[in-house]
Structure formats: structure tokens, C-alpha cells
Amino acid sequence: MSTRPRLRALLIDLSGTLHIGNEPTSGAVHALGRLRAANIPFRFCSNTSKESTESIRQRLEAMGFSGEGGIRSEELWTSIGVIGGVLRERGIKRPLILASDSAKEDIMHHLPSGHSDETQPHDAIVMAFAPSQFSYANLDSAFRVLMGEHPSQQGTKFSASEQSEARSRAPLLVTHRSRTLQGSDGALSMALGPFVTALEHASGVSAEIVGKPARSFFQTVIGTFKEAEKSSSSGRGGDELSSSSIAIIGDDVESDLGGGAAELGLWRVLVRTGKYRPGVEKKDGVSPPDEVVDSFASFVEDLLQSLKQ
Amino acid sequence: MSTRPRLRALLIDLSGTLHIGNEPTSGAVHALGRLRAANIPFRFCSNTSKESTESIRQRLEAMGFSGEGGIRSEELWTSIGVIGGVLRERGIKRPLILASDSAKEDIMHHLPSGHSDETQPHDAIVMAFAPSQFSYANLDSAFRVLMGEHPSQQGTKFSASEQSEARSRAPLLVTHRSRTLQGSDGALSMALGPFVTALEHASGVSAEIVGKPARSFFQTVIGTFKEAEKSSSSGRGGDELSSSSIAIIGDDVESDLGGGAAELGLWRVLVRTGKYRPGVEKKDGVSPPDEVVDSFASFVEDLLQSLKQ
Incomplete structure (x- = not known):
């Protein structure tokens, strides 16, 4: 396992990672609030193609994702x-x-x-x-x-x-x-x-x-970080956001972390919640993730600690 | 091309071989009558799975297959x-x-x-x-x-x-x-x-x-020749019907003549009617037929001539 690079942005899977059914995963709402407070930009990447973005956002709000730990429409990306x-x-x-x-x-x-x-x-x-x-x-x-x-x-x-x-x-x-x-x-x-x-x-x-884990999908979503930086007065200037300083976190080592995620060199984080089953990250034909963590919240906690140093 | 063995029975494809749409192929009705008169047993093998055997028989009768050139229900085999x-x-x-x-x-x-x-x-x-x-x-x-x-x-x-x-x-x-x-x-x-x-x-x-060209399908149909021989007074006695003395004739080199037809060593005859396109018998991965003939009728004519000698 190589050393985690200094991460500047996060792509987050929804079902199985941020929530399971209609329940947030343990500590997820609080963790999201902490990320926002720390000014680390994030986007949600979902392959749900059954409903509109706004209806997903409302469903997440009803689960408790509101206030600082809430989700904005422009942060929510689906294949649709x-x-x-x-x-x-x-x-x-x-x-x-x-x-x-x-x-x-x-x-x-x-x-x-x-x-x-x-x-x-x-x-x-x-x-x-x-x-x-x-x-x-x-x-x-x-x-x-x-x-x-x-x-x-x-x-x-x-x-x-x-x-x-x-x-x-x-x-x-x-x-x-x-x-x-x-x-x-x-x-x-x-x-x-x-x-x-x-x-x-x-x-x-x-x-x-067109959706996850297609390279073009991730490129589109990553592009919105850059757009946001450009239009924001707090932009980093010449210090461009590279793929290797972006993490993707999800519960499916193939659908979330495979394909384009690996090709683009994103930092790939597998959670032990949702669809995760012990050992899947070591299966033949699977590109092993860069990190395996207990949950979205535990990863965020560790990330914020490391950024303080 | 090896020499045609002495053929004793015939498996005949329907669509593209005996008829095209609602028209018999040229000379097919007459040829069937001649086969029957010569006491060469035959069965029809079709993969049509949309209709019952009796409705296929009636459709063939309406095309002109009647009398000596007619078709009996027990001669008609589909995957159903x-x-x-x-x-x-x-x-x-x-x-x-x-x-x-x-x-x-x-x-x-x-x-x-x-x-x-x-x-x-x-x-x-x-x-x-x-x-x-x-x-x-x-x-x-x-x-x-x-x-x-x-x-x-x-x-x-x-x-x-x-x-x-x-x-x-x-x-x-x-x-x-x-x-x-x-x-x-x-x-x-x-x-x-x-x-x-x-x-x-x-x-x-x-x-x-279950249907053509599965080996079990052909075995089932060939079994009915043997059944008919046993129950008939004109049986050949100890002279058993072998696969190599049975021909199969059809317009699709794979669906009619491939798989079980080749495995069982049937004499495989491709007609230049119906689905046939020049050169298909020479394509990669295709087991070439034993004979390519102009039509069902021309094959029957040649077969009957050769049996006279």
C-alpha cells in the first residue's frame, strides 16, 4: 500500500457508502459537515438512473442530510x-x-x-x-x-x-x-x-x-471542481487540481473504483459498508483499492487529522 | 469431397429448403412424391417453435404438399x-x-x-x-x-x-x-x-x-426411423440403419448442418435456396457440408438416379 497523497477533493458514492436504504451510514451526516467546514470540495457520484437529481436530493434530506451535512443539487452527479x-x-x-x-x-x-x-x-x-x-x-x-x-x-x-x-x-x-x-x-x-x-x-x-466507472463520467464531474475554483475568489491560482489529489470512496471495488477511476489515477478508497464483502478487493481481475476503511465517517476523520499535520 | 454413401433415409429442413414463404421450392412437391414412391423414409426437421405441428402441416398442405407429395404429422418434427x-x-x-x-x-x-x-x-x-x-x-x-x-x-x-x-x-x-x-x-x-x-x-x-442442431434432437428423430422399421413388415431385419447412411438437407450450414448433424456423421447437404449465400460453406469456423446442390428437387433426382445403378 503506497502512502496517501495530500487529497484536495472527494468523489463520494451514495448507496452503500453514504447511506444504506433510508439510513445514513454511521456518522455520515456529521462527517459531511466536517468536510464542508474544512473547505474540502466533494461531489456525489451515483449510477441511479431511475429518478431525477432533485428527487435523490430530497430523499437524502429526508434521511437527515441537511444543514452543514446537507447536499446541494450541483454536488449530485448521476449518469442521467x-x-x-x-x-x-x-x-x-x-x-x-x-x-x-x-x-x-x-x-x-x-x-x-x-x-x-x-x-x-x-x-x-x-x-x-x-x-x-x-x-x-x-x-x-x-x-x-x-x-x-x-x-x-x-x-x-x-x-x-x-x-x-x-x-x-x-x-x-x-x-x-x-x-x-x-x-x-x-x-x-x-x-x-x-x-x-x-x-x-x-x-x-x-x-x-456513460455512468460510473466510465472515464468520461469522472472527467465530467472532476471538471466541475475546476469550474467552481475558477468562479470562486478563493481559487488556488496556478496550483491546478490533479487527478492524483482526488479520492473516490465507494463500496463496490469494480463499479465505483474500477474502470475510469483506476485509469485516471484517482486515490481509490473502499469502505467496509454496503455491498462490501471481505476479500472482494483481492479477487482475480480486480484492481486492488489504495485503501480499505471501515466507513465513510472513519475515512473523513482520518483525512482531516492528516491534513492538520 | 468424399463419395456419397448409399443413403437410406433423409432429414429435410422446411423453410428455405422445402418452401420459401408460402411457395414450394421448384419441383419440391413432385420430388417428395418420388421419394415416397421409392420407399425412402424421410422426416422434416424445423426449429419453428411458434406453432403446433398440426398447424404447420396444414400450412404445407395449403402450399400444395398433398397426395403422394404430402406430409404426415408423424413425419414432422419441431423442437416443440x-x-x-x-x-x-x-x-x-x-x-x-x-x-x-x-x-x-x-x-x-x-x-x-x-x-x-x-x-x-x-x-x-x-x-x-x-x-x-x-x-x-x-x-x-x-x-x-x-x-x-x-x-x-x-x-x-x-x-x-x-x-x-x-x-x-x-x-x-x-x-x-x-x-x-x-x-x-x-x-x-x-x-x-x-x-x-x-x-x-x-x-x-x-x-x-433442444432443437436443431442439437445432437439429442437428431437422435430423437432418427429413432423414429428405427421404430417405424420395427413395426413395419418391410423391415430390413438385422441390417441396422446407421447415421452415415442418413442425409440431412438444409439451407443453413450452421443451424441445419452444424452441431449434432456433424457430430453424428450424417451426410450433410446444403441447398442453394432460401438463406443460402455463395461462399457461406467456406467461412471460418464452419464445418463444410458434404455436398452443395441447387435445390431439394435436384438432390432428390440425383439420389434416385444413383440408387438405380
Whole structure:
């Protein structure tokens, strides 16, 4: 285990790290207040794609995250929150969206006004977890968009030789690809991943993950630290915030700390709460975290102590 | 190309080989009559799992397959037709069935009378192509059966160490795993395969194909030649029918002629009708057929000529 660098900012997972179900993890509210008082900036990173940012914030407030230990909307980042930027950046105008109604609204908010013009071809698939949307008819429509055979694309039908180009024109953007989730009845259920795999298998197109742990997701969120510094009078001036001085803390060594988190060289902290099971950090194919800590609160306590020295 | 052995029986694919859409392939009705007149036994092998055997027979009759060139129910084999035998053989009592209503009826016909007893745990998944059945709720139920977490299995819930045994107790039996099919509007659509893949991906359980080209499917059908010989006075006596004296003819080098067809050493004949595209028989990973012929009728003509010599 290498020595912890001087950390200047924190990315924090929500479910399993900051709270479990509707309860904060032990000491989490107080720890968050202490971080804020110490002027250490933080952002919350969640892959929840079922609800809007504001509804997550309200749910956290109801759990007790208020006052100094409260959470501001601009600190809260989900895959739905970043997808608008991805669509704009790639010039996507009329994605076919498989998502819950509230997530769909959040996404459509970011699209050019003509997105409901049915004479325009669909130019991407956006997929979030939404059981009621996963019918054969909806999945088959998505498949046809990926193949360039959707009715909206008639007249733009691609020849075999254009197929690879056609596919890059209609990417399959997904919020995450978890295989399973724990249902409200305690039994495991299918998550988004298997349905993404079905579309990939049928079409030959590979999905692109927009949420955690995609590098682009973390880059977007880290960018907001820099924005905030620029617009703040207390900015550090020339002393730029580097990835290696940012920590990410979460309970899933792969979904929170893998992929882009490792690629960007973030300081990766695994908590022993939530989904954590002893030994997961030593499994084959897993990039071991930089630190394993008892909880979010214990990490914050230790971090603040070390900064005093 | 090796020399064709003396062929004594024929397995014949339907769609693309005997007919295309609602039209017999050129000369097919006459060729079938000639085979029957020459006392060469044949069976039809189809992976259609959407309709009952009797409805397929009636559809073929309406295309002109009648009289000597007609088709008898006992000659017609689909994956739905063999699945009853598979369930009985494996002692499966209460599968969860994702299939069309008519296919479901065909399958339930083969189950012990207690199959609708809801106090009994589901002990297998049977899956055929049935778009209306592929909802999140149905697929998730199937997933839970595979995981031993279905409500019907409560009290039989398996510990982690029993998981592999639990899975062998609840197999995932599928009629085939084609990726795509041509929709009635001419565009490609998703077939059964991607949904099978989704369940495999979520559960870690591997599907078992019950229809073509599974070895067990061909063995079942070949068994009926032997049954017919035994019960017929014109039996060959001690001269047993071997796999190498049986031909299989179809338009798909993999789904018709691959897998069990190659393993059993059947004489594999590819037709240049239906799905056939020049060169497919030479593709990497494909076991080349023993013969490539213009059509079902031209093969029969040549076969009958050679038998005269």
C-alpha cells in the first residue's frame, strides 16, 4: 500500500457508502459537515438512473442530510445528469430512449428542440434501467435503430459496406451494465446489464457506458471542481487540481473504483459498508483499492487529522 | 469431397429448403412424391417453435404438399415436438414456460398432471420464441427460478455451496438460439437468441438447445426411423440403419448442418435456396457440408438416379 497523497477533493458514492436504504451510514451526516467546514470540495457520484437529481436530493434530506451535512443539487452527479452533455458533445439529435418517464424527461431537457420531429431518423439509443420499458417491441425498435433498419431511418438505409459507419452514427449509450440488483423483496432480480447484452448480441454493436466507472463520467464531474475554483475568489491560482489529489470512496471495488477511476489515477478508497464483502478487493481481475476503511465517517476523520499535520 | 454413401433415409429442413414463404421450392412437391414412391423414409426437421405441428402441416398442405407429395404429422418434427420427451427423460415436473400459447399447450400436454400445482417449485425454464412473453417481469421470473430465488422455490432456497447443484436442477432449455429473423416487413428483428443470452448473462447458467442442431434432437428423430422399421413388415431385419447412411438437407450450414448433424456423421447437404449465400460453406469456423446442390428437387433426382445403378 503506497502512502496517501495530500487529497484536495472527494468523489463520494451514495448507496452503500453514504447511506444504506433510508439510513445514513454511521456518522455520515456529521462527517459531511466536517468536510464542508474544512473547505474540502466533494461531489456525489451515483449510477441511479431511475429518478431525477432533485428527487435523490430530497430523499437524502429526508434521511437527515441537511444543514452543514446537507447536499446541494450541483454536488449530485448521476449518469442521467451527464448524459445531456454526452449527447450534445456527439451532436446527437433524436435518440431512442429506453428509460423511466422521469429519467426520460431529464434527458430530453438537454436535446435540441426538434427531438420529437418524427421525420428525423433516430441517431442513438439511450438506455437506463426501466423494467416497464423492456418489452420485446421496445428492444426490437432499439435493435433496428442500431442496424439502420428502423422505419425512421428509411431512405438512410445503410448498405453492408456502410454498416460500420452506420453503427458509429447510432451508438448504444447505457447508464451502467450491472447484472443484478436486490429487489425490494430481498431476492435478486435482473438489472440493466443483461438487456444491454441482448442488444449487443443481436446487433453486434458494443455499448458505451456513460455512468460510473466510465472515464468520461469522472472527467465530467472532476471538471466541475475546476469550474467552481475558477468562479470562486478563493481559487488556488496556478496550483491546478490533479487527478492524483482526488479520492473516490465507494463500496463496490469494480463499479465505483474500477474502470475510469483506476485509469485516471484517482486515490481509490473502499469502505467496509454496503455491498462490501471481505476479500472482494483481492479477487482475480480486480484492481486492488489504495485503501480499505471501515466507513465513510472513519475515512473523513482520518483525512482531516492528516491534513492538520 | 468424399463419395456419397448409399443413403437410406433423409432429414429435410422446411423453410428455405422445402418452401420459401408460402411457395414450394421448384419441383419440391413432385420430388417428395418420388421419394415416397421409392420407399425412402424421410422426416422434416424445423426449429419453428411458434406453432403446433398440426398447424404447420396444414400450412404445407395449403402450399400444395398433398397426395403422394404430402406430409404426415408423424413425419414432422419441431423442437416443440421433442421437448416433451426431454422433460420426461429428465423428470421435470413443473417448468416455467416462456412460449406462445399454442406452443405452451403442446408442451404442457407432455407434463405430469400436477404441473399446475402452485405449491410445487419450478424446476426448469423452457423458452421458445414468443415476443409477447418477453417482458421484464417474465424474464425476471425465469431468472429467479435459475437462481433458486423464485417464490415457488421458497423453502428450497439454495445455499451458495449448493448453487451449482441448484442450477443443474433448474436447467434453461431453449428451442434454438438464432440471433435475428426477418420480420414480415422485410427488416431484421431480434430472434430468441439475444433473450437467451440475457438470461445466461444474468444467471451464469448456460442454456441447452433442444432443437436443431442439437445432437439429442437428431437422435430423437432418427429413432423414429428405427421404430417405424420395427413395426413395419418391410423391415430390413438385422441390417441396422446407421447415421452415415442418413442425409440431412438444409439451407443453413450452421443451424441445419452444424452441431449434432456433424457430430453424428450424417451426410450433410446444403441447398442453394432460401438463406443460402455463395461462399457461406467456406467461412471460418464452419464445418463444410458434404455436398452443395441447387435445390431439394435436384438432390432428390440425383439420389434416385444413383440408387438405380
